Amino acid sequence: MIAEPTHTLPSLTEQLRGLTNVEALRSLAETFPGEVIFSTSLGYEDQVITDLILANDIPIKIFTLDTGRMFSETYSVWKKTNDRYGSKIEAYFPRQEKVENLMTEKGPYSMYESVENRKECCFIRKVEPLNRALSGQKVWITGIRAEQSANRQGMTQLEWDDAHQLVKFHPLLDWTFEEVKQYIKGHNVPYNPLHDRGFVSIGCQPCTRAIQPGEDFRAGRWWWEDNSKKECGLHTHEEVFKP
Numbered sequence: 001m002i003a004e005p006t007h008t009l010p011s012l013t014e015q016l017r018g019l020t021n022v023e024a025l026r027s028l029a030e031t032f033p034g035e036v037i038f039s040t041s042l043g044y045e046d047q048v049i050t051d052l053i054l055a056n057d058i059p060i061k062i063f064t065l066d067t068g069r070m071f072s073e074t075y076s077v078w079k080k081t082n083d084r085y086g087s088k089i090e091a092y093f094p095r096q097e098k099v100e101n102l103m104t105e106k107g108p109y110s111m112y113e114s115v116e117n118r119k120e121c122c123f124i125r126k127v128e129p130l131n132r133a134l135s136g137q138k139v140w141i142t143g144i145r146a147e148q149s150a151n152r153q154g155m156t157q158l159e160w161d162d163a164h165q166l167v168k169f170h171p172l173l174d175w176t177f178e179e180v181k182q183y184i185k186g187h188n189v190p191y192n193p194l195h196d197r198g199f200v201s202i203g204c205q206p207c208t209r210a211i212q213p214g215e216d217f218r219a220g221r222w223w224w225e226d227n228s229k230k231e232c233g234l235h236t237h238e239e240v241f242k243p
Contacts, residue, residue, distance in 0.1 A: 012167060013158050021171040022056050028139050028169060029059050035138035037061045039130065040089065042077050043202050044180050044195055045143035045172050051189045052171070054085040060141065063090040063133050067125035068099065069204040073194050080190040092129040099124060111207060115225060118207075125204070134164050144170040147177065148201070148217050177217070 015031070016024045029036050038053060038060050040046035053060050064078065082089060102110070102124055111118035134140055146155060157173045160166075172180065177200070184191050194202055198210030201221050211220040 009158065009160050009167060016158065016169075022052055022058070024169070024171060025052060025058050025060060025141070026056070028141075032138040033059070034061075035136070036141065037063065037134065037137045037139070038141035039133065040064050040143070041202065042074050042081070042192060043143070044177075044184060044191060044200075045145060045175075047077070047081070047189050047191050048180055048183050049141060049143050049171060050081060050085075050087075050089075051183075051187055054087055055187075061090065062087065063092055065126050065129050065133075066091045066093050067204050068094065069125070069206060071192075071194060071202065071205050071208075073192050074202060077190050077192045084190055090133075092133045094125045094129055098128070109206060111222075112224060118222060118225070131164070134166065137164075138166055140164065140166055140168045142168060142170050143172055145172050145175055145177070145180070 012028075012031075015027060019027060025036075036059075038046075038049060040050055040062055042064060050062060052058070053062065078089060081087065102121065106113075106117060111121045140161065144155065155170060155173060157170050159168050159170075161168045183189070192199070192202055194210075198212070199208060199220060200211060200217055202208055203221060207222055209220045209223055211217070
């Protein structure tokens with residue numbers, strides 16, 4: 001295991017102290033030119049960060065993971081976002097042969113059969129492409145909010161990701177869901193219409209449903225599993241699957 005470069009995280013934490021999100025994003029982009037990247041799922045939170053970056057001309061690369069199982073509404077907001085800002089959100093796809101083998105050997109809905117199968121699918125469609133996208137980068141910007149799940153409440157806004165050997169910055173970590181919605185509305189940011197139909201967290205179509213009043217934020221993701229399994233491996237330190 002490679003140790004965290006101790007001079008980096010403390011100095012960056014001090015560097016960003018007291019800055020607005022726009023100022024912090026610009027500071028990171030200037031400190032690591034061409035080595036700061038933002039992963040967007042095109043959901044509410046990520047659309048806020050996309051607006052912060054693109055509306056302020058901050059040189060941060062934006063990409064999304066196209067798993068091949070996304071909602072049509074997600075593709076629609078992707079196009080609307082590019083049209084709105086004149087941007088080109090970069091796409092990362094899973095390895096074709098891995099998807100072909102998975103579908104041939106286990107069928108299109110193997111994720112419902114076991115947690116292991118579901119994590120295998122997540123690894124092929126999301127984790128491996130993410131690893132390629134993050135290769136060579138120094139800072140990974142995410143739309144994580146602390147109130148989204150118990151696993152995320154212990155996170156800090158700036159942290160070291162040992163698995164990818166880079167710094168992660170969560171500009172919206174302390175935002176509430178209401179603050180996110182207010183920003184979207186107030187800045188007229190394109191958003192996924194599924195949010196208006198009870199989908200608060202939107203991923204692959206077979207693994208996402210709307211939530212009911214009073215349900216947990218993550219209840220609509222992998223709803224057939226218990227709450228302790230509500231991560232796909234993108235933001236956890238566990239080894240989710242060995243190919």
